[in-house]
Amino acid sequence: xxxxxxxxxxxxxxxxxxxxxxxxxxxxxxxxxxxxxxxxxxxxxxxxxxxxxxxxxxxxxxxxxxx
Numbered sequence: 001x002x003x004x005x006x007x008x009x010x011x012x013x014x015x016x017x018x019x020x021x022x023x024x025x026x027x028x029x030x031x032x033x034x035x036x037x038x039x040x041x042x043x044x045x046x047x048x049x050x051x052x053x054x055x056x057x058x059x060x061x062x063x064x065x066x067x
Contacts, residue, residue, distance in 0.1 A: 005040045007033040012053035015044045 004020035008028045016028070017040040024030055033043050050057060 002036040004034055005037050007031045007040050007043055012055060013048075013057075014053060015048045017041065017044070 005017045006020050006022075006024075007015060007017055007030070008024045009015050009031050010028045015031075017037065018024060020034055033040065035043070052060070
């Protein structure tokens with residue numbers, strides 16, 4: 001049997017996965033995507049295209065672009 005996982009995200013738009021039966025730790029929330037480990041990792045690869053934390057992206061955008 002394949003263990004189910006869930007994709008979680010924090011306030012900095014950084015993604016991870018947890019076993020389905022675990023509550024996300026403080027500062028993290030479930031995205032609603034669940035599946036097998038590899039399926040969740042593939043989903044994260046598709047949606048997490050900018051690895052910079054949200055605060056860095058916002059600061060760099062305000063400064064006129066990445067440095």
